[in-house]
Amino acid sequence: MAGAGRKVAVAAVQFACTDVEAENVATAERLIREAHKKGAKIVLIQELFEGHYFCQAQRLDFFQRAKPYKGNSTIIRMQQLSKELEVVIPVSFFEEANNAHYNSVAIIDADGTDLGLYRKSHIPDGPGYQEKFYFNPGDTGFKAFKTKYATIGVGICWDQWFPECARAMALQGAEILFYPTAIGSEPQDGNLDSREHWKRVMQGHAGANLVPLVASNRIGRETVETEHGKSTITFYGNSFIAGPTGEIVKLANDKDEEVLVSEFDLDEIKATRHGWGIFRDRRPELYKVLLTLDGEK
Numbered sequence: 001m002a003g004a005g006r007k008v009a010v011a012a013v014q015f016a017c018t019d020v021e022a023e024n025v026a027t028a029e030r031l032i033r034e035a036h037k038k039g040a041k042i043v044l045i046q047e048l049f050e051g052h053y054f055c056q057a058q059r060l061d062f063f064q065r066a067k068p069y070k071g072n073s074t075i076i077r078m079q080q081l082s083k084e085l086e087v088v089i090p091v092s093f094f095e096e097a098n099n100a101h102y103n104s105v106a107i108i109d110a111d112g113t114d115l116g117l118y119r120k121s122h123i124p125d126g127p128g129y130q131e132k133f134y135f136n137p138g139d140t141g142f143k144a145f146k147t148k149y150a151t152i153g154v155g156i157c158w159d160q161w162f163p164e165c166a167r168a169m170a171l172q173g174a175e176i177l178f179y180p181t182a183i184g185s186e187p188q189d190g191n192l193d194s195r196e197h198w199k200r201v202m203q204g205h206a207g208a209n210l211v212p213l214v215a216s217n218r219i220g221r222e223t224v225e226t227e228h229g230k231s232t233i234t235f236y237g238n239s240f241i242a243g244p245t246g247e248i249v250k251l252a253n254d255k256d257e258e259v260l261v262s263e264f265d266l267d268e269i270k271a272t273r274h275g276w277g278i279f280r281d282r283r284p285e286l287y288k289v290l291l292t293l294d295g296e297k
């Protein structure tokens with residue numbers, strides 16, 4: 001990492017997935033190249049971008065979409081791209097690990113090195129988002145990865161609703177938080193639109209930890225054949241980049257393919273973070289209740 005005044009441009013891309021892996025990987029590559037042309041050094045692609053969001057259904061055949069981490073062709077292709085463009089790319093994928101399955105992200109550094117894996121910790125389950133059928137709860141714990149341009153933390157989708165995840169990554173030195181996502185309409189309630197809630201929750205993580213935050217979410221209407229007939233979700237995009245006080249500095253709409261790029265001065269933000277005192281004044285000895293489910297000490 002460079003010295004004082006480290007300026008880093010980060011990007012969020014969003015696109016509509018088809019259900020053809022090669023098409024989606026090609027789209028991701030095209031948008032990463034576009035982000036790179038706009039100066040981005042760390043580029044976030046949406047969650048599980050290789051295909052449709054299959055968790056609308058509980059289907060045995062969808063387990064065939066999982067791939068082992070090592071030798072994963074999409075990760076290898078993104079490693080080649082990282083090296084060529086000198087960009088950092090977190091790569092979200094459906095991981096098969098013997099009899100376990102995870103919703104995972106591999107962090108690829110700017111020289112193509114794979115820095116390791118984060119496995120999604122919080123697994124949602126509800127109409128349209130039946131992830132518990134497929135994914136074991138992640139066992140990696142929350143992590144911070146030292147990349148060429150910044151130390152970054154990556155949470156995956158539902159993790160974004162948990163301030164503990166963001167805090168844990170920030171405590172380990174994450175200077176920017178990233179959240180690949182798949183969220184949209186709720187099949188059980190056509191009047192429920194969570195997009196503003198979704199953004200505000202993450203803006204809070206940025207502000208509470210004084211770090212920029214990047215969220216990438218897919219767009220498009222996806223219909224999946226389930227065991228009870230068809231299910232449809234319209235993904236609302238709204239990918240965004242927030243600054244260190246939680247302010248949204250770039251925001252995509254809910255329909256268009258987009259490449260959002262913003263630059264941050266990480267040393268200036270670090271100075272502000274330290275000056276504001278939120279990490280100085282923490283009282284971890286009073287937070288033991290956070291280790292319980294029911295609030296009992």
Ligand code: PUT
Pocket residue numbers: 124126129157158182183186
């Ligand atoms: N990606 C999970 C979203 C859940 C919304 N109910």
